[in-house]
Amino acid sequence: MFKKVLIANRGEIAVRVIRACREMGIRTVAVFSKADADSLHVRYADEAFCIGPADSASSYRNIANILSAAEITDAEAIHPGYGFLAEDANFAEVCASVGIRFIGPTPENIRVMGDKAKAREAAHRAGVPVLPGSPGPLRDEKEALKLAQKIGFPVILKAAAGGGGRGMRVIHTEASLGNAFHQAQSEALASFGSGEIYIEKYVVDPRHIEIQVLADERGAVVHLGERECSIQRRHQKILEEAPSAVLTEKIRKRMGEAAIDLVKSARYRNAGTVEFLVDKDLKFHFIEMNTRVQVEHPVTEAITGIDVVKEQIRLSAGDSLDMKQRDVQFVGHAIECRINAEDPDTFVPSPGRVVRFDLPGGPGVRVDTAVYAGYTIPPHYDSLVAKVIVHGKTRDEAIARMSRALDESRIEGIKTNIPLQRKIMADPDFRRGKYTTHFLERYAPEP
Ligand code: ADP
Secondary structure, three states: OOOEEEEOOOHHHHHHHHHHHHHHOOEEEEEEEHHHOOOHHHHHOOEEEEEEOOOHHHOOOOHHHHHHHHHHHOOOEEEOOOOOOOOOHHHHHHHHHOOOEEOOOOHHHHHHHOOHHHHHHHHHHOOOOEOOEOOOOOOOHHHHHHHHHHHOOOEEEEEOOOOOOOOEEEEOOHHHHHHHHHHHHHHHHHHHOOOOEEEEEOOOOOEEEEEEEEEOOOOOEEEEEEEEEEEEEOOEEEEEEEOOOOOOHHHHHHHHHHHHHHHHHOOOOEEEEEEEEEOOOOOEEEEEEEOOOOOOHHHHHHHHOOOHHHHHHHHHOOOOOOOOHHHOOOOOEEEEEEEEOEOOOOOOEOOEEOOEEEOOOOOOEEEEEOOOOOOEEOOOOOOEEEEEEEEEOOHHHHHHHHHHHHHHOEEEOOOOOHHHHHHHHHOHHHHHOOOOOOHHHHOOOOO
16 A cells, blocks of 8 residues: 555545545645645645645646655655546656556546547447437537437537536527537637537436446446436536435446446546436436546445545555445435535625634534635635535435534635525425426526
C-alpha cells in the first residue's frame, strides 16, 4: 500500500480523501491555492503545499506545480478528486511517466470513456442500449440534419468534451437546427477546447439513474447499485438518493449488468459511474460515463457499507477486488442534499465570511464539508459548501431524517440553498418518489 498520497483538489472532496487515507494509515499531502490557506483540507493533511494563486488554472489545474509538490514530499500517488484534473488523460499519463500513481482509471480509459461521443460508441459495441444518435462526432450541419430527421425531433446537441451540465442544446424543429449547430460548436470550442459535438434523441421527462462500478486490474468488476439523480437545475444535480424509488428488481439487475458489460468491454479500471436516462416505461439508455469519484458517492456508501474512496486507493495500489457481486448487499435508503452557497431564489453565488455553521448530527446523519464558522468562502470556485447525507431504514424515514437534519442546520453570513432543499423534502410528488429531471422547474424557473 502507498505510504503517502497527495490530494490534488480542495474543499469537501479533499477532506473526504484525507479521511480515507488517515483510516488506511496513509500519510497525506494537501495542496492549496493562496485563496484556500484556511481551508480544513489544509489543516487535516499531514503536510500542505501552496501551489499557486487563486485562479485554478495557475493552481489546482497546474500540473507542473502539483507534480513538484508530489516530488518534494515523496508522495507515491495522487488522488485527483472530481473536477480540476480528475478527467485529464494527459495528467494521468504525465503522472505515470514520472513514476507517480494516478488514483483512477488508465489514461486510455479517460481518453475513451471521458469523451462522450467515443463512450457512446464503446457502449454500442458492448451491446448496452444507447440513445439513437450520431455514431461519432458530427462532421457538419448536413449530417446533423439527416440524423435528426431519422431520429425524429426533439433532439439534443451535446459537446463530446462537455460536463457540469454545460454544452447541451435541445432542438425541437428542423428550422432551428442550423443555427443551433454552429452555436453549439463554437460554444463547445470556447468552453471545453474541442468543437466536437454529437447528436442524440432528446428523452422527454426522463429520470437520470446511474450505476457505480468498481473494477480491478485483473478485470474483475462489481456494481454497487444505482443512484437516482433526477433532481437537477440546469442539468446539474442538487439532490441524489439510493436506491431509486421507481426501479424494479428486474430493471435494477439489468442496468447493473449493462454497466458491468460496458466496463468489461472497455477494459475500464478503478471506480467509475455509468449514467443512464430512464424513460417512463423504465427503458434505459446509456448517456455517459464519469471516470472518477462523484459528488454523490456517499449515498452508495450508506446503503452498501462500502467505502468508495478506499476502494479507489486499494485498486490503484494493485489490490484485487475483495468482493463478489453477491457480497454487495443494499440496506435501507440514503439521500444526499448538496448545500450550495447561493441565493435560494435567484441561484446567484453567495461567497463570503461564514459567521455561524451549525451542522446537523444524530443517528444516520453524515456531513462532508471543508467549511467552519469564521471561514471565508472564496469566490473563485464552485458553490458547494457541504453535503448532508442521511441513511434510514426506509425512504420515508430517510426523508423525515433529512427534513430534521436541514432544520437543525444553521448557516449564517452567507446565503445557502437550504430553503430550497426543505421545499423539496416537503413536496408531495417528491415524497411519493414521482419526479423526473424537470421536477425542479416548479421551484427554480429557468431564466
Ligand atoms: P454532463 O456531463 O454535463 O453532466 P450528461 O450527459 O450527464 O452531461 O447530462 C446531464 C443531464 O442533462 C442529464 O442528467 C439529463 O437531465 C440531461 N440530458 C442529457 N442528455 C439528454 C437527453 N438525450 N435527453 C434528455 N435529457 C438529457
